[in-house]
Amino acid sequence: MRMTMLKENLELVEKRIAEACARAGRAREDVTLIAVSKTKPASVLREAYDLGVRDFGENYVQELSDKMETLPKDIRWHMIGHLQRNKVRFIAGKTELIHAVDSYRLAEEINIQAKKRRTTVPILIEVNIAGEASKFGISAEDTILLAEEIAGLENVRIKGLMLIAPYVSDPEENRVHFQKMKQLSVDIADKNIDNVSMEILSMGMTGDYTVAIEEGATMVRVGTGIFGERNYNRRKA
Numbered sequence: 001m002r003m004t005m006l007k008e009n010l011e012l013v014e015k016r017i018a019e020a021c022a023r024a025g026r027a028r029e030d031v032t033l034i035a036v037s038k039t040k041p042a043s044v045l046r047e048a049y050d051l052g053v054r055d056f057g058e059n060y061v062q063e064l065s066d067k068m069e070t071l072p073k074d075i076r077w078h079m080i081g082h083l084q085r086n087k088v089r090f091i092a093g094k095t096e097l098i099h100a101v102d103s104y105r106l107a108e109e110i111n112i113q114a115k116k117r118r119t120t121v122p123i124l125i126e127v128n129i130a131g132e133a134s135k136f137g138i139s140a141e142d143t144i145l146l147a148e149e150i151a152g153l154e155n156v157r158i159k160g161l162m163l164i165a166p167y168v169s170d171p172e173e174n175r176v177h178f179q180k181m182k183q184l185s186v187d188i189a190d191k192n193i194d195n196v197s198m199e200i201l202s203m204g205m206t207g208d209y210t211v212a213i214e215e216g217a218t219m220v221r222v223g224t225g226i227f228g229e230r231n232y233n234r235r236k237a
């Protein structure tokens with residue numbers, strides 16, 4: 001990828017984030033941009049790093065581990081993909097945040113691996129707020145119960161909620177889902193569950209991150225908007 005294009009993309013995303021924050025009366029520092037780099041070679045991540053990016057999002061454990069090894073140590077790695085229990089041991093304690101926890105059994109495995117490494121692992125609960133049959137994530141109704149269960153695990157810390165919104169052509173269609181996510185996070189925060197904070201709301205992707213910010217997202221995950229289209233054939237599994 002040409003460096004100038006990457007720079008321009010980043011500047012445009014940055015500008016749109018700043019504008020969305022201004023519209024919502026929010027501070028720019030309240031929103032973290034995660035550059036979603038799955039399928040992109042380490043050299044491209046390095047270019048983004050040189051342009052100042054420090055938060056990267058990856059979906060596949062093997063790819064994440066490989067990139068972690070070759071890239072600078074001050075990168076904050078976000079595991080944003082669906083995580084299988086048998087892969088947890090490869091990344092537990094190495095990521096800034098695991099975004100997509102949607103079952104007690106997965107949280108339990110993270111807890112076991114975290115304990116082994118004498119650390120605590122910050123996670124988000126993935127909510128399927130739109131009730132899409134094809135999606136991972138816990139239903140909105142069951143989220144509080146799951147949070148209460150996971151809260152009992154000593155080496156796991158719930159930091160908030162995560163949403164993969166429906167794929168839509170008009171981002172306005174997702175506004176209602178972002179609003180519901182915000183409300184759910186407020187409801188859970190009001191319960192004052194020990195070990196559970198709702199400081200993070202991870203929602204919004206290339207097609208809809210400005211709307212997500214207007215509705216309270218504190219982390220947006222932007223891939224295509226920064227790195228261009230993905231070519232899945234080139235992915236090293």
Ligand SMILES: *Cc1c(COP(=O)(O)O)cnc(C)c1O
Pocket residue numbers: 036038059080081164205206207221222223224225
């Ligand atoms: C791939 C991916 C993204 C980024 O998607 P874009 O539409 O390319 O911005 C964000 N979040 C998750 C969970 C993803 O898998």
